[in-house]
Amino acid sequence: MRTINKLWLFIAVLIILTPIGLILPAHFKSGAAWGEWGLDELRKLIGYMPEGIEKFSRLWSAPIPNYGSSGISYIISAALGIFIVITSVFLIGKFLSRKE
Amino acid sequence: MHIPDGYLSPQTGGFFYLVMAPLWIAASKIVKRNLKARQVPYLAFGASFVFVVMMFNIPIPGGSTGHAVGGTLVAILLGPWAAMIMITVALVVQALLFGDGGITAIGANCFNMAFILPFAGYYIYKFISMNSAKDSFRRALAAGIGAYFGLNTAALSTGIQFGIQPLLHHTSDGKALYCPYGLNIALPAMLLEHMLLFGWLEAIITFLVIRYLQKDDPGLIL
Numbered sequence: 001m002r003t004i005n006k007l008w009l010f011i012a013v014l015i016i017l018t019p020i021g022l023i024l025p026a027h028f029k030s031g032a033a034w035g036e037w038g039l040d041e042l043r044k045l046i047g048y049m050p051e052g053i054e055k056f057s058r059l060w061s062a063p064i065p066n067y068g069s070s071g072i073s074y075i076i077s078a079a080l081g082i083f084i085v086i087t088s089v090f091l092i093g094k095f096l097s098r099k100e
Numbered sequence: 101m102h103i104p105d106g107y108l109s110p111q112t113g114g115f116f117y118l119v120m121a122p123l124w125i126a127a128s129k130i131v132k133r134n135l136k137a138r139q140v141p142y143l144a145f146g147a148s149f150v151f152v153v154m155m156f157n158i159p160i161p162g163g164s165t166g167h168a169v170g171g172t173l174v175a176i177l178l179g180p181w182a183a184m185i186m187i188t189v190a191l192v193v194q195a196l197l198f199g200d201g202g203i204t205a206i207g208a209n210c211f212n213m214a215f216i217l218p219f220a221g222y223y224i225y226k227f228i229s230m231n232s233a234k235d236s237f238r239r240a241l242a243a244g245i246g247a248y249f250g251l252n253t254a255a256l257s258t259g260i261q262f263g264i265q266p267l268l269h270h271t272s273d274g275k276a277l278y279c280p281y282g283l284n285i286a287l288p289a290m291l292l293e294h295m296l297l298f299g300w301l302e303a304i305i306t307f308l309v310i311r312y313l314q315k316d317d318p319g320l321i322l
Contacts, residue, residue, distance in 0.1 A: 003317040007145045014152045021156040021167070030159035033166055034289045035262050035279065036104055042280075052269070052277035053106035060105060062199030067155065078155055081193055082148045088189050089147045093140035096132045096185075 015078040019071035101166070101258050101290075102154075102194065103209055105202030107279045108261060109269050116261075117207030123184065123215055130181040139178065142320070143186060146174035151190035154200075158301060166293055168302040169213055169254070172221025172247035173309055176322055183218035184210075208261055212254045221250020234318040244307035251302040252294050259283070259290030 001009075032041060039057060043049050067077035135143070153170040160166070175183035188210050194200040201209045225246030229239040263283030266276045279286065313320050 003313070003320065004141050004145065006316070007142075007149075011145065011148050011152060014149075018152065018155045021158075025157050025159040025165045028159040028161040030161065030163055030165045032164065033101070033157070034164045034293065035107055035258070035281075035286070036102060046276075046280050048275060050106075050276045050278055050280055051271070052109060053279075056106035056110070056202070056204060057104065060196075060199065060203045062195075063197060065199040067198050067200070074155070077198060078152055081151055081197060084193050084197065085147045085151050085189055086144045088193070089144040089186070090140060092185065092189070093135070093137075093143050096128060097135040097137045097140050098132070099137050 011082065015075060015082065018078045019074050022069075022071060022074050101169075101209070101213060101254060102191075102201030103205040103258065103261065104199075105204050107202070107265070108205055108208055109265060109278050110204060112261060112265070112268070112278075113202075113204040113208060115207075116205075116211045120207045120210050120215070124188065124210075127181040127184045131179075131185060134179070135182065142178060143182060146177060146183070147186040147189045150174060150187050151193065153305065154190070154194065158298065160293060160297060164289075164293065166298040168298055168305055169217060169251060170302070170305060171213060171217040171254075172225065172243065172250040172302070173306045175218035175222040175250075176225055176243055176246075176306075176310065177320055179322060180218045180222040183222070184214045187214035187218065212257045212261070216257045217250045217254035219250075220253040221246040224249050234321055235314040239321070240307050240311045240314060243310040244303040247306035248299045248303040251299045252291065255290045255294035255299075256287070259287040262286040262290070 032038065037045065039049065064077055067074050150170045154167050157165040157167050171183055171187050174186050191201060191209050191214060192206060195203055195206055225242045228242035228245055232238040262279045262281060263286035265279040266282045269277040271277065310321065
């Protein structure tokens, strides 16, 4: 098999394994990443809500916040995200690469 | 390490967009000069790889979570300027579609993960590997060490961006407007977790993939 095809297979395996990134933190009762707390979590941490965070955190509503929250939605999000990433890179690559 | 909207002031967010703009232009020019059409699939692979690696949240029991990026690895395959483009694409999709990282913080997040990380990682890799053979153990080890320090340099930069917020912006009664934690908390928090856990993960992933490519297709490694 050509190396690039093996690398794509590797990506496919990683997509299927992504729910590990959801299950492990839940199992160990870990919170959000440092500095990425939700509003309630932050209020609990410091006892008030910084005005700027309150104002700007609502600026953008992502269509699929946090990649969905179940294992299966996590896999679908990974696959969808990678499809968009690949499409974007091939478009960019059309402009940035040269024929030999 | 994905700074959300609101944790950096609009001024800080805007500043890093301004810093990144010339870097993105330079990356496009440099990649355009060097990238061959047959390398585009590898560019797509690299962007996909960093996208999916960042979804593997690893817990610190009872504490926070974090993840590897894979940025040094993709820099070793196509160079740091191409890495900047690959990681930027992944970060923009993560921010717009999944709300992972704020849209006002795309400049800052790209500065940390798409600029600082691959450049630090790549040049440390180059410095340690010197002119060792493409398939040498030393080169794979250099990749792992570069990856470790690349991620930690990015964590340092992120910690500084968070930590200067209370210094720059607060209400008259001393309450924070944006990130409430100063450098004394943000720096050790970001650095310790990456030095103790996520940096090792980044190093091991990079080492193993490079070790595999050395056996399978050493021509891919810069």
